[in-house]
Amino acid sequence: MRKTPLTLALLCTTSALLFACNDSNSDATDTSKNSGPVAGTTLNIRLLETTDLHANLLNYNYFSDKQDDKVGLVKTAALIRQARDEVSNTLLVDNGDLLQGSPLGDYIAKVKKLQANEIHPVYKAMNTLDYDVANIGNHEFNFGLEFLMEATNDANFPYISANVFVDDGDDNAENDIPLFEPYLIQEKRFIDSNDQEQIINVGFIGFVPPQIMQWDKANLEGKVIAKDIIAMANKYVPLMKAQGADIIIAIPHSGLDVAAATPLAENASYYLSMVDDIDAILFGHAHANFPGSNYAELSDYGIDNDKGTINGVAAVMPGFWGNHLGVIDLSLEYNNNSWQVIDSQSSLQAIYQTDENSTTVAMVDNDGAVEAAVMHDHDETRTWVNEPFAKVSAPINSYFALVNDDPSIQIVTDAQTWYTQKIIQGTELEGLPVLSAGAPFRAGRGGADDYTAIDAGDIAYRNVADLYIYPNILKVLKLNGAQIKEWLEMSAGQFNQIEVNNNAVQSLINPDFPSYNFDVIDGISYQIDVSQAARYSAKGVKVSDDERVNNLTYQGKAITAEQEFLVVTNNYRASGGGNFPNIGADKIVIDSPNENRQVVADYLAEQTSINTEFGLDPSADMNWSFTAIANVNVQFTSSNSDQAKSYSQKFSHITPTNLTNNDGFALYTLDLN
Template sequence: MTSLILPMTRRSLLGGIAATSAIVLVHPFSAKAAPNQAHLRLMETTDIHVNVMPYDYYADKPNDTLGLARTASIIDGIRAEAKNSMLLDNGDLLQGNPMGDYMAYKKGMKEGDLHPVMKAMNVLGYDCGTLGNHEFNYGLDFMFNTLKGANFPIVCANLTKGKLAEDPKKDELFFSPYVIVNKTIRDGADQMHEIKVGIIGFVPPQIMVWDAKNLEGKAQTRDIVETAKAWVPVMKEDGADIVIALSHSGIDGSGQTDRMENASLYLAGVDGIDAVFTGHQHLVFPGPKDFVGVPGADAARGTLLGKPAVMAGFWGSHMGLIDLLLERDGSKWKVADFTTEARPIYHRDENKKVVADVQSKQQVVDAVKSEHDATLEYVRTPVGKTSAPLYSYFALVADDPSVQIVSNAQSWYIKDMLKEGQYKDFAVLSAAAPFKAGGRGGPDYYTDVPAGDIAIKNVADLYLYPNTVQAVLITGEQVKNWLEMSAGMFLQVEEGAKDAPLLNPDFPSYNYDVIDGVTYEIDLSKPARYDKDGKAVNPDSSRIVNLQFGGKPIDPAQKFVVATNNYRAGGGGNFPEIAADKVIFVAPDTNRDVIVRYIVDQGTINPSADANWKFMPLAGTTAVFETGPKGRDYASAVKGAKIEDDGDGEGGFAKYRLVL
């Protein structure tokens, strides 16, 4: 067998290839370790969220960007690149897609049952894992029954059974705070040695808010850094040569605070910790996009306060790797050097099309086949009802039921998430946009779900993208500017014009946000204040008129919480003053999951639009637009707008007249 040393920044031939070919890509640490040195490769999965199979159950079709079965296929090859390795998981296993809901709500977990995630992980031979915040979503009994099936230890140091003790080391814990793994490793001279690897785990303290209904009176959490400072010295006294932190917590360089949600940066600063595995934020570290410029974080080398660290994406999208070159220091081992990498399971070609770099590991596929098939049956059956049709044919010209239900679900969720803490008394608004609104997608590219039973997969028709929910805190003036930007969807229409074109073909529908919780009108006789890129082309123009909150003109200085998605909250669409610095809440849940939960909670949803916005009347004026011909079934039910059928349009579209 030939050994080939390549730099670790490459897009490698991934493990599924390497493990079966005559060439193994050996890490330099394994190839060059001296007799008193050894290479230990640490592998991380994180935020799997029940995505074992490469399948989008919402859209009911395969997806090459996700799935532990895909990540699993590179493990053998990644192990072959190193003389010594360990496989670890960083939490958020049990909730996040319909297979998780099927196991919790439909099948249930009885004593002795084996969850499909545990089946898959046991096939792969994990060495240790920790908890994520989503482990608690279905209650403590479900979590404990599921985790009993793991053939590896689960550690968590900051989750207690009740009242906190004065000393963290005296807390009564649900899980062992740490584990010492006695591992036999091969050194550079092929001699075998014992090393004691200490692994400690942490969960976000915020689970006490997010899952209060499951945890209140039963559990409590401690600050992550405080807990680490108490337990790491104990691990050293217990003989740990090196200490690895499994931190289901993200990276935030804004300054350390008590009970910090994303505390991994400051966790890395705890004396005695040698490496940190992070997660929770569904981002990638190291890498060229996420966390660049965060003080204390080196996104190129993959360090937090100088310590090696990795965040391996989400849903199995990456395998996180920390490679340690260990060196004998008397009778103990210490870290002499390291490299880090987040290795993906797919890439995008020059046309942005997803290309799978690996195929699924058949042992994993076989292990979960029965649950996968059962989940498919589950998502194809109703989970609730809708009292009215959900359609988007007129989403750009009137308040719309498909957008309304997304807004309702977002408001419901954010109000619950913020019911405790500093934002509990702020008014909550909700911003949502139509995703399927014709255009380049063609005359059939619209949401169309009839009244009656609604299945989980119908949610994909409501919300196309795997966005996550976020909330921003902004002023009444900024709410108005947000709406002014959205109003760029429309061309200027002179009063008295006959059949003037209405829609701006250059403005994407996913940037046409409707904000619920306020009422307003749009004056089409005024030019748009902003162009599609957010540039103020007519800074003195004001299309948004009669903007009211609570039946009164909105106070420009009043603060509002606005529920939205991570794309918009992070600056997507270039909306004025809407950027990451306004974000006050980053949800661990996707918008799709929130909609499903809302439907389950309500039983029967009422998506009827409340007509909180409309066009300002313009005497003797009409405008024309195109939509799908199936919209004729719903035109008469549109609220807040007078719409007339104007025959056939081009390319299979139907033409309509809006009477202003």
């Protein structure tokens, strides 16, 4: 069993103890260099990465209660073993967002509750694969520090994170103690090109988005602080070289953004490539593939999408939910008394392909060791998520949530309103209008099958987790009409600008704008004019003076700039997540301890008790729409399922084209005329 990460009880110890492992590695380095390899010696190392597994261990979709060969560590594990068999030297890392994101993760954290003598199922699985090191992702903090420490204590491999520190409250950055070891240097024995053993001291350093302090404020405030990724890289990488690291591998849970550098940037992998002595970057967080089509047009920024390098540094990002294994093949040569990377090739290995009939074809069989390790937890999770406790009188889906008011959002916003109206009774907030914000969490971000689809009838917890996939906490903000309008202007960045009187096909949805930032605000009515330019970029930067949101009314009357409202949302948005203008923790007037998802479950249960025969009617109230635009041909993508196409018949302005794109999405037309 490995040495555990720092527990909260040990966080006040000295940094000398924290770096004991690194010091011992430094001693080993000095010993290993007594003889040393001869100049010109070469060897190859294969780096393997998993990231953003989000507790998807088996090839199973708990929302549909069906096998799903597009996800699961059980598939990635088979690729890992194959990749190892092909070469002599390998290293395997995980890049976080591991503990949260599927009903299995929720069940262990919230229902079964992990006990001190129990091993978390993600580590039951991962301990069969001999990981070398793992990095902490932002979602690791969703269930609190105590749970995080108890869970990671079960890993047979060390954790690192270089930019999260214990909050000691003294405002002195010089004595801050890292929550986890910021980096490790491991002595590895590799076989060189002449079949001789060589000792290489491999340094690993990990990072997490500093925005954890916003996204998980309730869990982290007063306990930890997060610092800038690049600043911490510049601090620790020279120390790693001084302590004998021959090569340094950065593991940032951080995406790739070539925009100008800013302090505390969320996606900093591009600028990590400019930090001296980093030899490879195994990154994640963005749920994207690198090398991949999203980055094909960035050669002017030093990105080689064929070779998989960023400013000459080898890099890879292997998607999400286990759908790819990231691979970097590094070539090293020993010259001038040091090992140097002389070549590299990055690649992605997929666990599935889609055939000409849009059918998923698994590329590997399930890994038997992983499957056996977690089957009991899987069966318990299935039993829990399938227990019915409520009813709905009509289907709920998110197929058209980006182009139409939608039942999957409506049921969430109605539940939030119901909860808030109850808790403000008898307070100074009673009497203020209550609005409710919700977003489509499952609207194709995870692929052509990533849509909510719930039949009429019984509702189980898997259905609630389908509607609200994050363990967010409900918060209520006090805002005026002007601030609400800007909130909606930011949300309207979901759409591309549509050119008027242009009969050419125009794509409506902006693929760079995440659907979880497309907030619909219920309780008011409004229209969105996509002939106007977006007012804000996906990062919340004001990019035009155009106004897309118009006809903004409350109870049939135009909303004034000064009019006050309560707006129900979640801790992510209320604390600044998504970079919405004027939205921050200073606007919070109700700091609820209740999860949004539990509020939805409670609402469904109560409505069922009122109407025991049919349950809740989830129909959308159609409080928003698009402003009419003449003579345009607008298209968007959604599910290719028969159910989606059938549902489209309810709307005269949505028509399937019977065409699909390369990613398996169906193309639909949207009539804005």
